[in-house]
Amino acid sequence: MNATTQQILAAVAVIAALLYLILRARKKKDCGGGCDCGPKKPQGK
Amino acid sequence: MSEPAPVFRRIAIAGNPNTGKSTIFNALTGLRQKVGNYPGVTVEKKTGRFFGSHGEAMELLDLPGSYSLQVRSPDEAVSRDVLLGRVPGTPRPDAIIAVLDASNLDRHLYLVAQFLELGIPVIVALNMVDVAEKRGLVIDLLALKNSLGVPVIPMVASRGQGLIELKQALSRATLQTSDQKAQFPIVLEREVAALSRRLKGHAGSVRAEAMLLLSLEDDRLAAELKGDTALLAEIHTARERLKLSGLDPIAAPVDARYAWVSEVCASCIHRQGEDSHGLTFSDHVDQILTHKLWGWLAFIGMMSLMFACIFVVAKWPMDWITGGKDWLANLVRAHMDAGDLRSLIVDGVIGGVGNVVIFLPQILILFFFLGLLEDSGYMARAAFIMDRMMSRVGLHGKSFVPLLSSFACAIPGIMATRTIENRNDRFVTILVAPLMSCSARLPVYAVMIALLMPASNVWSKAGVMLCMYLIGIVAAFVMAGLFKKTILRGETPMLLLELPPYRAPVVRGIVQRMWERAVIFIRRAGTVILALSIVLWALLHYPKPTTPEPTPSEILSHSIGGRMGHAIEPAIAPLGYDWKIGIGLVASFAAREVFVSTMGQIYDIEDAKAENEDLRTQMRDERRADGTPVFTPLTCLSIMVFYVLAMQCLSTVAIVRRETNSWRWPLFQIGYMTALAWIAAFVVYQGGHLLGFR
Amino acid sequence: MGDDAPNAVPQNEPEPLSGLQPGQRGKVTAIDVPGSMRGRVMEMGFTIGTVIEVVRFAPMGDPMEFKVRGAHISLRKTEAAAIRVQRI
Numbered sequence: 001m002n003a004t005t006q007q008i009l010a011a012v013a014v015i016a017a018l019l020y021l022i023l024r025a026r027k028k029k030d031c032g033g034g035c036d037c038g039p040k041k042p043q044g045k
Numbered sequence: 046m047s048e049p050a051p052v053f054r055r056i057a058i059a060g061n062p063n064t065g066k067s068t069i070f071n072a073l074t075g076l077r078q079k080v081g082n083y084p085g086v087t088v089e090k091k092t093g094r095f096f097g098s099h100g101e102a103m104e105l106l107d108l109p110g111s112y113s114l115q116v117r118s119p120d121e122a123v124s125r126d127v128l129l130g131r132v133p134g135t136p137r138p139d140a141i142i143a144v145l146d147a148s149n150l151d152r153h154l155y156l157v158a159q160f161l162e163l164g165i166p167v168i169v170a171l172n173m174v175d176v177a178e179k180r181g182l183v184i185d186l187l188a189l190k191n192s193l194g195v196p197v198i199p200m201v202a203s204r205g206q207g208l209i210e211l212k213q214a215l216s217r218a219t220l221q222t223s224d225q226k227a228q229f230p231i232v233l234e235r236e237v238a239a240l241s242r243r244l245k246g247h248a249g250s251v252r253a254e255a256m257l258l259l260s261l262e263d264d265r266l267a268a269e270l271k272g273d274t275a276l277l278a279e280i281h282t283a284r285e286r287l288k289l290s291g292l293d294p295i296a297a298p299v300d301a302r303y304a305w306v307s308e309v310c311a312s313c314i315h316r317q318g319e320d321s322h323g324l325t326f327s328d329h330v331d332q333i334l335t336h337k338l339w340g341w342l343a344f345i346g347m348m349s350l351m352f353a354c355i356f357v358v359a360k361w362p363m364d365w366i367t368g369g370k371d372w373l374a375n376l377v378r379a380h381m382d383a384g385d386l387r388s389l390i391v392d393g394v395i396g397g398v399g400n401v402v403i404f405l406p407q408i409l410i411l412f413f414f415l416g417l418l419e420d421s422g423y424m425a426r427a428a429f430i431m432d433r434m435m436s437r438v439g440l441h442g443k444s445f446v447p448l449l450s451s452f453a454c455a456i457p458g459i460m461a462t463r464t465i466e467n468r469n470d471r472f473v474t475i476l477v478a479p480l481m482s483c484s485a486r487l488p489v490y491a492v493m494i495a496l497l498m499p500a501s502n503v504w505s506k507a508g509v510m511l512c513m514y515l516i517g518i519v520a521a522f523v524m525a526g527l528f529k530k531t532i533l534r535g536e537t538p539m540l541l542l543e544l545p546p547y548r549a550p551v552v553r554g555i556v557q558r559m560w561e562r563a564v565i566f567i568r569r570a571g572t573v574i575l576a577l578s579i580v581l582w583a584l585l586h587y588p589k590p591t592t593p594e595p596t597p598s599e600i601l602s603h604s605i606g607g608r609m610g611h612a613i614e615p616a617i618a619p620l621g622y623d624w625k626i627g628i629g630l631v632a633s634f635a636a637r638e639v640f641v642s643t644m645g646q647i648y649d650i651e652d653a654k655a656e657n658e659d660l661r662t663q664m665r666d667e668r669r670a671d672g673t674p675v676f677t678p679l680t681c682l683s684i685m686v687f688y689v690l691a692m693q694c695l696s697t698v699a700i701v702r703r704e705t706n707s708w709r710w711p712l713f714q715i716g717y718m719t720a721l722a723w724i725a726a727f728v729v730y731q732g733g734h735l736l737g738f739r
Numbered sequence: 740m741g742d743d744a745p746n747a748v749p750q751n752e753p754e755p756l757s758g759l760q761p762g763q764r765g766k767v768t769a770i771d772v773p774g775s776m777r778g779r780v781m782e783m784g785f786t787i788g789t790v791i792e793v794v795r796f797a798p799m800g801d802p803m804e805f806k807v808r809g810a811h812i813s814l815r816k817t818e819a820a821a822i823r824v825q826r827i
Contacts, residue, residue, distance in 0.1 A: 006384030013389055014587075017579035024573070113782040117775045151808040152784050262775040296770075299781045303789075303808075331794075331811075340798045429813050433799040436815065442802075539776045539818055540802050541783060544811040 052094070053101035055136060056215060059124065059160070060144030061153055062110030063422070063545040065172045068202040068554055069144060070107045073212070080561075083132060088123045090135070097216030106138060114159045115257055117265050118466070125257070128163055129250045137250075140166040140220050142211070147177035147184060147199070148546065150310050157193065158227045158302040162256060164249015166220035169197045170211055175204075176548070180325055182316055189313040194223030203551050222249075227305035232290045233259070233297055236283045243276060259283060260298045327422075327546040334426055344430055347423070348449060351414045355407050355453045356484070362406035370399040389582055396639075397578020404454055404696065405563060407484065411450050411457040412562050416555035418446070419464075422545045432540055438522050439529030441465060441538050444474040448521065451481035452514075455697050459704055460562060467538040473528045475704060476714055479697055480521040482514050482689055485637040489688045492641055495661055497681040509685075517689045520721065566700070573699045581606075585632060601643075606631050620687065620723065621680035621730040623669060633693045640688075683730040691722035754826065757803065757819040759793045765824025766790050772821045784808035785822055 060066045071078075074093025081090040091107040108124045116122045123132070130137025141160050145153040160167045169189075177184065190197045196214045200207025229237070233256075240255035258280055261269060270277050284294045333339045374391045381387040418424040424446060432442030443465050451458030458478045465471040482490075490513055494506050585606040590599050601607050610628030617627050625644075632643040644664065667675040692698070692715045701711040753768040767789050772780050784807040785791065792806040802815040814822075 002382070003384045006382075006386035010385035010389045013386075014579055014583040017576040017583075020576045021573070021580070024576075113779075115778060115782065117779065149809045152810050155782065260778065262778055265775045295778050296781055296786065299778070300786055303784075303786055335795060335798065335804070337798045425813075429797050429802065429804065430799070432813075432815070433797065433801045436801075539772075539779070540813055540815045541776070541779060541818070542802075542813040543783075544804060544813055546811075 051102075052104045053097065054103045054139045054215070055106065056103060056140045056142060057106045057108050057127065057138035058142040058144060059108040059128075059156070060110060060170075061112055061146065061156060062543070064110070064144045064146045064153070065202045065551075066107070066110060066144045068551055069142070069170060069172070069200070069208075069211070070105060071554060071557065072202060072205060072208055074105055083123050083135070088120050095212075098213050099216055101216065103215065106135070111156070113156060114253075115261065116269060117262075118468070120466070120468075122269075128160075128165065129246060129254055131246070138165060140168060140215065142168050142170050142215070144170045144172055147171045147174045148180055148182060150184075150314060151306065154306040154309060155302055158305055159253070161193070161195075161223050161226045162249070162253040164222055164253070166222050167193075167195045168211070168214050168220075169193060169195055170202075170207070171197055171199045172202050172207075173548075174199045175201045176546070182314060185313045185315070189309070192225060192309040192312055194225035203549070227302045229256075229301045230290075230292060230297060232287060232292060233294075233301070236287060240279065240283060243279065256298055259287075260295050262295060325546065330547050331426070331544070334423070335429065340426075340430060344427065347418075347427075351411075351449075352452065354414065355410050359406040359410055363403055366399070366403050366406070370395055370403075385586070388586065389579065393579045393582030394575065397582070398575055402567070404456060405567065407453050408457045408566060409559060409563050411453055412460075412559040413555060415446065415450065415457070415461055416558055417550050420548075420550035420555060422547045424464075425542055425544045428542055429544060432542075436540075438526035439470075440473065440525055441467065441470050442540065442542065444470060444525075447474055448478055448481055451478040451483060454483050454485070455479040455481070455694070456566065456700050457562075459697070459700050460566070462704070469529070469533040470538055472705060472710065473525050473533050475701055476528060476533075476710070476717075477521040477525045479692055479694065479714070479718065480517045480524065480690060482517040483637075483694075485694065486513075486688050488641050489633075489637055490685055492644075492661070492664075493681040493685045496664060496676050497678050497685075499661075499665075513685055513689050516686065516725075520690055520725075524717075524721070574695050577695050581632070581634070584609075585628075601628060616723075619731065620726040621677070621683045623675055625667075626675070626680075626684065630687075630691075630693075633688075634695060637688065637693050679730055679733040682733070683726040686729045687722045687726040689722075690718055690725055692718035751825060753823040755820040756791060756793075756805075756814075756822040756824050757816040759824070759826065761793050761795045763826060764790055764792045765826050767822060768825050769823040770821070771823065772818065776818075780814075780818075780822070783812055784810065785812075790827065791822075791824060 058066055058070055070091070070093060073095040075095075077095065078091065078093040081092065083090050088109055093105045093107070095103055095105060097103050106127065108127060109120075111121060111124055114125045114128070116125050126132045127135050128138065128141070141163075143157050143160055145157070157167065157169065171184070171186075171189075174184070184199075186197055186199060198207050198211045198214055200211065202208075236259060237252055237255045240259065241251040244251040244254055246254065258266070258269070266280065267277060270280075287294045287297070334343050374395050377387060377391050377395070381390075415424075418427065427446055428442030430442075431445040435442050435444050444462070447458045447461040447465075449458075450461055455478045458481070459475050462471045462474045462478070465474060490510050494509055497509070498505060583605075585604050586600055587604055589595070590603040592599065595603070602611075607624075607628055609631050610626075611624045613627045613631075614622075614624040617630070622630070629640045629643045633640040664676050665674070669675055698711045698715065701714060702708055705711070754765075756765060756767075759765055767785060767787050770777060770780060770785060770787065789808065794804040794806055794811065796803055797813075802813045803819055804811055804813045805819075
């Protein structure tokens with residue numbers, strides 16, 4: 001794989017990672033309840 | 046959020062803590078479990094499926110262990126609201142399995158009394174009958190069944206005894222409600238009847254609810270009624286009427302229920318050979334484990350053992366993981382030409398994910414130990430012993446073990462704070478946990494100490510390291526005290542801790558829980574950390590310098606990360622650092638030990654590790670513009686102090702965010718710790734200068 | 740119940756639970772715990788008329804361990820002080 005291809009793919013990966021983080025942050029904010037995102041307490045023994 | 050398939054029956058399982066409720070839940074549902082959420086609270090909704098005696102599908106809902114249905118915090122409201130059928134998405138259960146400890150019916154039946162008021166069929170799972178038998182307790186099951194008006198199933202859940210009978214009882218065509226319950230004073234019944242007409246819901250539910258509201262203390266009542274001032278006024282007048290009749294509205298229901306419990310116990314329990322002064326096996330053990338001297342020794346021994354295991358036993362899998370990481374990196378390097386993608390994969394992905402996976406052995410071992418301590422009952426003793434110290438800063442004894450665990454890694458420590466019921470206390474513990482020097486800081490300490498005092502012997506070096514640990518501990522306590530007085534203000538919570546009888550831990554249950562938590566950690570932190578590592582890689586590699594074939598250190602300086610290092614130089618110069626160290630600090634945010642490899646990158650050393658002589662020589666010879674050395678003893682000390690106190694761990698941030706359900710707290714944590722670290726490093730460096738050190 | 744300590748309270752006067760020594764027992768006469776803790780304490784078994792036995796003090800001197808209705812419950816001295824008992 002030559003250098004330019006690598007460069008492009010790497011850039012794509014970085015953008016994907018950024019998008020993932022942004023989308024995830026958004027999803028957490030909208031999640032008012034009912035979805036599996038809040039912190040959890042363990043049940044009693 | 047509707048259920049996927051229709052169920053024949055919905056059953057809730059509830060009881061006091063430490064009754065083996067989870068064991069029964071697991072035994073019935075096996076792997077068909079699901080963890081979800083109740084809207085608005087931090088309690089997890091644990092459901093599972095099992096099949097009745099005739100093959101019908103039943104859903105089991107695990108309610109948190111509690112001593113009463115009375116509600117004094119939003120989290121406690123969950124159990125009560127589920128049983129009243131008031132939680133959207135969670136229908137009112139068709140039956141309740143009440144799990145009781147056969148050796149302590151005098152208290153455990155209190156909750157059953159409350160269940161019977163609800164008008165829902167109850168099935169009593171009388172667990173740990175083997176222990177009761179050994180203690181000489183003879184329980185007349187038939188008499189108990191008649192007194193309660195519900196089926197009573199004797200069980201030894203840890204051995205699987207009684208499960209079949211329990212399933213049979215649950216599978217009966219119709220489940221009947223009991224006609225037995227506690228007798229309340231007539232005046233109280235009258236007020237309850239009047240009040241229940243104002244409430245909405247099932248006949249049984251509103252009566253129970255009215256009773257609970259009448260006996261709820263003033264400081265919680267307003268919050269509970271959510272602004273329904275008319276209802277609040279009615280309850281107050283009802284209470285006044287009760288007081289005029291000579292009743293204490295808070296105590297009356299409790300007394301009535303316990304009176305009923307005593308009657309039931311008197312008719313069903315016969316003690317043989319053991320009078321009320323008899324000492325059980327647990328009592329004997331406690332005479333040692335909570336003894337003034339032996340108790341301490343045992344405690345320190347137990348904690349040391351836990352630590353030794355974490356550091357020593359974890360080393361093998363950790364080395365194995367590091368080896369795997371290196372092998373994978375080399376594989377990629379061998380099969381790919383040098384280039385951005387290769388760098389991204391090797392440094393960003395493998396390095397980033399590797400930094401997460403490397404925690405796993407320690408986390409697993411720590412959770413295993415915590416599970417053992419909790420199940421066996423020793424955890425309560427640890428809280429009992431340490432409470433005095435904890436309450437000095439306004440914390441509960443239960444905060445101790447999470448803080449102690451954070452010495453290995455703050456992540457399981459923070460996850461362990463779930464046992465702390467009080468929200469403020471839990472948050473304070475979470476906020477200060479990272480101040481306890483975790484194992485990731487060790488490589489940094491090692492390099493700095495080697496630079497600081499190359500000629501000194503092992504003992505002095507260990508001494509300095511101990512100092513660093515102590516600084517962290519002191520800081521944690523001081524900040525905890527500060528937080529409890531200011532932003533997370535609250536009364537020191539009441540201790541009211543039960544010391545359950547010692548019992549053999551159910552290892553399978555512990556391993557299952559340990560595995561669940563580890564999976565959560567890997568999945569959650571792994572995905573976020575992976576993404577963040579890629580982004581961090583980008584920050585340290587883009588934009589690219591224009592020179593052909595740049596060296597790693599050139600790439601680094603030219604990148605955004607590098608420029609950040611330059612940019613913060615004025616801010617960190619008073620601490621004795623230069624921009625190269627600044628880059629190290631920025632990069633450490635991914636994981637503290639990255640500091641060492643980043644320093645290596647900056648000094649163009651391939652694959653730098655803490656023991657690496659080249660790195661140390663390079664750093665020692667490094668000079669500033671004016672010829673003075675960069676890594677003077679004082680600078681080294683300043684760096685170490687900074688690392689003790691600074692928040693530098695993406696994984697921890699991710700976990701804190703998850704445990705507090707908001708970004709506010711992790712960001713605040715980063716802020717306050719960075720400020721603390723800066724101030725401390727400043728004081729060390731400048732103070733040292735003033736005192737004439739270099 | 741054995742010898743009284745020099746400045747002991749006459750055995751029928753209610754005294755704070757925190758004043759009892761390991762091995763001594765008392766019958767609850769009043770629960771003056773503030774706020775929402777009052778109900779919690781009562782539901783754990785500390786009701787009027789219940790007999791409480793002091794088991795021990797923690798190694799650091801606080802909190803205290805009690806035997807209540809067959810279970811072992813720990814309270815801080817300040818919390819136990821709000822519960823008045825009649826020594827028996």
